[in-house]
Amino acid sequence: GQNIDQPTEMTATEGAIVQINCTYQTSGFNGLFWYQQHAGEAPTFLSYNVLDGLEEKGRFSSFLSRSKGYSYLLLKELQMKDSASYLCAVMDSNYQLIWGAGTKLIIKP
């Protein structure tokens, strides 16, 4: 079967750095996506990785290792508004998105 694993919940301090991991086992691979979802709202697209390595976008970076079936989302200089769920999704060989259950990130002052 296909599955995406992410921690259920993480806690971090304002101003710090946090890394949210995602491991996957899918039928084929056509890219990995990270989304942010604030409580009660729709997910918004953050990043896309299809090749190994690090993609940086301001305070957010996403890393991919296809051989290990592993990705992480790195958030720097955490702000209170970063409190949200972060969803990892992998596009399989049929170009279908397989979604993880999401990691709820709690930021404390």
Add this chain to the structure above:
Amino acid sequence: SQTIHQWPATLVQPVGSPLSLECTVEGTSNPNLYWYRQAAGRGLQLLFYSVGIGQISSEVPQNLSASRPQDRQFILSSKKLLLSDSGFYLCAWSPSQDQWSQPQHFGDGTRLSIL
């Protein structure tokens, strides 16, 4: 730029009543369209997707159906709602099927409560 509209934002319906949720996309043509459901604290469950007018693929057997009467319109329906249909329904679009490895973009969602 492209925008996606989904309505209503919230809906409270009795068990056994019908359902119609509508989603429209602006600023693009021949988008891929998706309906998802998200239970509280859970991930996204794909219900239906469409690559063109009248082309609907169903991912899970249930009492829901979807239709795409126009290129940029996607409708989720039910003839008789069940308690288990409660959840957060999300419509999403992505660029046309020639560009599959593109992110999906979501509407604001409809929170459906069945009483």
